[in-house]
Amino acid sequence: MPLDRFLSDIDVTPEQRHVIELAFKSTLRNLNLIDRSDPVCEIVARKVIEIGTNGVSNAVAISEIAYKQLNPRE
Template sequence: MTINRLLAGSTYTEKERKSLNWAYRLTLESLGLVERGDPLCEFIARKVIEVRARGVTNASAISRLAIKELKLN
């Protein structure tokens, strides 16, 4: 999965990685996309990680903010 590749070597805990994975899946689902490892999925994964890095910890909130900031919905 794209987000796992981007998280490799990061300092996030296992719990935080699971939350990020969930946020990523929610975001893709909300946008009607399927994880294919393509440039769009990578762009979305990077945005999800960026939102989390700003201190947002709830997966649903991360997803909502990522979608809002991507202006894709």
């Protein structure tokens, strides 16, 4: 699932886009989501974008926050 389709609707700088892409990939890895066609990946994408566009600018921090919010076991 390409993240581009979600990022095209919002105004982000190239740097923000890169950070969000890194955070998205890291979050998928942390959640053990391999199949990009899995509908859960869309939920992850939306959550990472939400966090990344609301003041958090570090890919590691975005990924950690998203993981904690999305992982039911945490």
